Amino acid sequence: MPISHQKALPSPIRVVLLNKPFQVLCQFNDEQGRQTLADFIHEPDIYAAGRLDRDSEGLLLLTNHGPLQHRLAEPSQKMPKTYWAQVEGDITEQALQQLQHGVQLKDGLTRPAKSQKIAPPKLWERNPPVRFRQNIPTSWLSLTITEGRNRQVRRMTAAVGFPTLRLIRVQIGPWKLTSLQPGESRDISGDPQIATLLKSPKRKSYRSPRSPQR
Template identity: 65%
Template structure:
């Protein structure tokens, strides 16, 4: 097994990733990547955030921290602000709180709350809205990291995700970080 490195001066980067940006530094198809926003050497994303998701992405040059944040056994909690189509009823909310059966198994229970629409940046392109279908916002906290998990969970209970913003990873949040900007911690 490869030994995880700990640099003499660990660097943590908190990046507020815009919509339509890949969580990697290179892409053969000329799409926007982290290199278009972050000009720091030797930092790597601790986990992923899908291209169509926005919000907090943690990067670091510390292999041990990166492993801790991404390894399923560490159960690092992450909070997402999720705009869904429709107004989830109590049955749907309770199903998310209890865990839902997806193709790759039962999800762990999630902490789910209804929230007022958060004050966010404009998304480009904007979320598509249907004239006669309302939308609502949920705060969903999970400690798993399955592929597109939150989107699959909300779809499973009948309320597809329209916009997904990761607000928090562990103790870090996007508070005070403009979309497309980052801050460094050392």
């Protein structure tokens, strides 16, 4: 009897937004027993598109679609990402201007960013809470970047004299954190923006001077 070589049907594209909590690793297993994405995402064959540091919070996209994962994570695609950063000190207009024009880091000059001081946002309580230094004020800023260097936002604010105390990613491209609470997720597989992104032409790779290989 002849063997059938019927081609397997492709899996439907799955895309999920997650509000990654503080001190959760952006991976699905850890030999040290720390919290990972597996504590919050239980779908098989779905992976993070890009990373978010363990000590950072907020929006993370996950997908089962390799080309989409590359589009979302690859710095050369210039997918803008917006962060809210609580920094030590009352951030100045001069520091904001420096962030907007690019900051010199050890791995090269950053691309120009969008930055502005914002009122303290209404957020969930972090556990453990941020440690404050007595008699030193803090302030909040919104920072939008189009790169993905290691710990970039923290290094940028430190370079202009305002170390980051708390960092939350609130937007990736057209997708926003909105009302998601820490550990909560939302399925956006049917979002028409996903099909638009996959159809858009690839951009040429960009690398700033002395930036690391990723």
